[in-house]
Amino acid sequence: MIHRFYITSILKSALFHVPILVIYMKDVVNSPLHVAFLLSAKTIATMFFEIPTGFVADRAGRKTSVLIGLGLTVISLILFVSHTAFPILVLAQVLFGIAETFDSGAYTALLHDNLEASGEGERFDETLRGLSFWSSVSLFTAFIVGSFAYDSHFAIPFVASAAAAILAVLVLLFIDEKPHAQEKHPGEAGSPKSLLRRILGESKTHMGFLMASNTVGAVFYAAYLLMIPLLFEGSGLPIAHFGWVFAIGVLSFGYGAKLSGNLSSSMPFLKFTSPLAAAGLFAALAYTPTVFVVVPLFFAMRILWGAYSVTLGIELNKRIKDSTTRATVLSVASAIEGGLATVLMIALGAFMRATSLHATGLLIAALFCAASASFTLVSDRSAAP
Incomplete structure (x- = not known):
């Protein structure tokens, strides 16, 4: 099971387009102010959706949440290279920010509870450190490859990032979501109101x-x-x-x-x-x-x-x-x-x-x-x- 988490993390982190994103935006919109607005759009979307999507993950399932995030990532990357109109680029940035929030918290929670349910909870610390390291190696490699690929064709880094996200979806589908090792809340375990109260x-x-x-x-x-x-x-x-x-x-x-x-x-x-x-x-x-x-x-x-x-x-x-x-x-x-x-x-x-x-x-x-x-x-x- 753990090796699938490693593969998924490596693929999720293969963001080939990140090092050239600002350059691409500048070439397309030809305005530093518009570039700043595009960057802010993602940040604002992330801030607004971070907590609600965490609630969705706890309610609908962590695996489902991560899959939604990867799906939105693919849509965002396709929008970047298929349309250059400023409103579409704003939408692409907002979707990418929302995608991050669906993954944030949910992926770590999925790993933690799967290990606990499998009787391997003591491996969580070591595994999280390993995932962080190999994700960084993946991102480092993607930075280098993406920078060179952009010189060949502007769309290659975006397509490569989308392909990596799709592969991550395929691997994630083979990871079963184990039941939470949760506290008991008699008579109200499935209540959204109860869940919100426990979250608070x-x-x-x-x-x-x-x-x-x-x-x-x-x-x-x-x-x-x-x-x-x-x-x-x-x-x-x-x-x-x-x-x-x-x-x-x-x-x-x-x-x-x-x-x-x-x-x-x-x-x-x-x-x-x-x-x-x-x-x-x-x-x-x-x-x-x-x-x-x-x-x-x-x-x-x-x-x-x-x-x-x-x-x-x-x-x-x-x-x-x-x-x-x-x-x-x-x-x-x-x-x-x-x-x-x-x-x-x-x-x-x-x-x-x-x-x-x-x-x-x-x-x-x-x-x-x-x-x-x-x-x-x-x-x-x-x-x-």
């Missing part, structure tokens, strides 16, 4: 942990999207090399996820050290923005982020006691991180405009320190055993 209860129980842990993740995400490209540019790294560096960064993230299994103290260690180490990296980047410093420290940041991210996922899954709410609670976590990251990017952009890149780097370092302190000091009554 689980989310409230873990809200301190969700807010503190995902604040750290949001700082990582905001710094990655906004600050890193500007640091690359300021360091003198040729734009033509950005794709290679980001691709190796993806691989570094996967290596960090794999490496986290060797850290004996796991989350108690990483929740303190990862953001503090990242703070040190950004302080160094702010003071010495040369290409020979920026690029290696970027890889180090991605390793830290990978180790933190997968360990956080493992820890949160351990804390969720009622598996009937698992996908939705995981979606709540994703929504919190995405919302906080969006607010942070806007705030950092405004701060950078008023000050400088150097000052913004120091501010990010301070934010990592504050997030680390918050996560370390937060009192969570539902601590995992």
Whole structure:
């Protein structure tokens, strides 16, 4: 069973079109403002649909939810290459964002409960780290292949991504969804109202942990999207090399996820050290923005982020006691991180405009320190055993 999860993850992560997406949009719409709007359309769709689709996954089935997500991904990719009208491209981006939300939470919940039902629950931590690593290898490979394929024909990366998603559907069909190892709710197990009440209860129980842990993740995400490209540019790294560096960064993230299994103290260690180490990296980047410093420290940041991210996922899954709410609670976590990251990017952009890149780097370092302190000091009554 586990090997099918590995194959599905590798295929789902084979997004050949991602490294050339912005270039393709720019060539088609010929307006930076329209490109920004297209990118925002996906982000907004993800934020709005993250929690509702988690509820659907818990209600209709995690496997069904992932299949819907893959189907929407294929439709989105077909729209990208078959129509160039701006409204159609907006629709394609919105569908791609919604597709991500159907997969978010549901796939991890499917893996967790299948392993528990098969008596292999102790393999969840190791398997999730392995899936993260091989997904990163797949994405790294797709980045490189997609960049070269785009030079031959603009449609090849999109078609290749769609083909990989279709293959993922075929493999996923051979994965049986096991029953949840759920708590008993006599007389109301199938009630949508009861499910919603239990979801709210689980989310409230873990809200301190969700807010503190995902604040750290949001700082990582905001710094990655906004600050890193500007640091690359300021360091003198040729734009033509950005794709290679980001691709190796993806691989570094996967290596960090794999490496986290060797850290004996796991989350108690990483929740303190990862953001503090990242703070040190950004302080160094702010003071010495040369290409020979920026690029290696970027890889180090991605390793830290990978180790933190997968360990956080493992820890949160351990804390969720009622598996009937698992996908939705995981979606709540994703929504919190995405919302906080969006607010942070806007705030950092405004701060950078008023000050400088150097000052913004120091501010990010301070934010990592504050997030680390918050996560370390937060009192969570539902601590995992």
